[in-house]
Amino acid sequence: MIVNVGNVVQPPITMPFTNIETIPGQTIVQSMGVVTGSTVRAKNIFKDIGAGLKNIVGGELKAYTELLQESRNQSLYRMLADAQARGANAVVNVRFTTSSVAGGAAELLAYGTAVIVAPMNIQ
Amino acid sequence: MSDSIYLIYSLLSLSPWIASLIGTLIYQNAKKETLLQREKAHSVLNGDKLSTLSKPLGGREIKEFTTVMASVVMSPSWIQITIGRIVTLFGGEINVFTKIIDWARREAKQRLREDISKAGFDEVINLRLETSIITKTNGGNDKTSGVEIIAYGTAIKY
Numbered sequence: 001m002i003v004n005v006g007n008v009v010q011p012p013i014t015m016p017f018t019n020i021e022t023i024p025g026q027t028i029v030q031s032m033g034v035v036t037g038s039t040v041r042a043k044n045i046f047k048d049i050g051a052g053l054k055n056i057v058g059g060e061l062k063a064y065t066e067l068l069q070e071s072r073n074q075s076l077y078r079m080l081a082d083a084q085a086r087g088a089n090a091v092v093n094v095r096f097t098t099s100s101v102a103g104g105a106a107e108l109l110a111y112g113t114a115v116i117v118a119p120m121n122i123q
Numbered sequence: 124m125s126d127s128i129y130l131i132y133s134l135l136s137l138s139p140w141i142a143s144l145i146g147t148l149i150y151q152n153a154k155k156e157t158l159l160q161r162e163k164a165h166s167v168l169n170g171d172k173l174s175t176l177s178k179p180l181g182g183r184e185i186k187e188f189t190t191v192m193a194s195v196v197m198s199p200s201w202i203q204i205t206i207g208r209i210v211t212l213f214g215g216e217i218n219v220f221t222k223i224i225d226w227a228r229r230e231a232k233q234r235l236r237e238d239i240s241k242a243g244f245d246e247v248i249n250l251r252l253e254t255s256i257i258t259k260t261n262g263g264n265d266k267t268s269g270v271e272i273i274a275y276g277t278a279i280k281y
Contacts, residue, residue, distance in 0.1 A: 016188075017190055018188060018190055018249075018277045019190060019249050019251065019275060019276060019277055020177050020178075020248060020249045020277050021177060023188075024184075024185035024186075024188050024279070025185065051198075051269075054198070055198045055200070055201070055268070055269070056139045056142050056143045056146065056200060056201050057142060057143060057145070057146020057147070057150050057151075057200050058143075058146055058147060058150075058151055058197075058198055058199050058200030058201075058203060058223070059146070059150060059151055059154055059197065059198065059200075060154075060195060060196065060197055060198075060230070061196045061197070061198050061269050064196035064269060064271065065194055065195055065196045065271075067196075068194040068196065068271055068273065069194060072192060072194065072273070094190065095251070096192070096251070096253055096273055096275055097253055098253055098254075098255040098271060098273060099255050100255060100256055106255075106271065
């Protein structure tokens, strides 16, 4: 379900999730509560040194962009696993938020509302 | 003898600053110019594909959707960090940092545009932008710093 920007693995759980309030074409039957997934990841020391050198001239630090892509996929996977464990079949209103807890590490939190959806023509 | 050693030492210690100056003036401007060309190719000024509305305009029906994300980590150069520190003493707008953050956001949004047109989607709705700081702290002297931007939204097909 994810269109990725780099070469990153896709989460093995395929469950529709959106950051709008509904799943288009479907109707929400039941809410299963808030689901979250978070991860704190770091690059290795060599990538840190490389980023430190790139920092001299400024511009994009590719190693850290990669780090973000890895961590957002990991947190999404955890969020979807949480939703699956609750018996939901979709997650709506997904939000991402980032923070830096320690040097060189990035925290990425994904949260949303797990719901059970059904196709609109059934009701 | 000791004079020449001192000269070599001072040249070596100055070299990252020379690299920083060249990088700030030439490398960063070249990258920004490329970004501008990429934005023009997607005709950003007349009808952007990104919007922060939660529904497509005109009540159009959504046939297909997916969540898309793009992220970027930008860092100011040593020269820019030094200028920023000096300006902080006087207060007011720190222009060098404003430019870096603006550049990072434009880059993230442009990646979303390129991404969805490659995958054949028409529009991104409910776009959100998240910002945070990434730093490598090995003691107090480390200069490595950057700003991370995540742009995400729902790509749709009419």
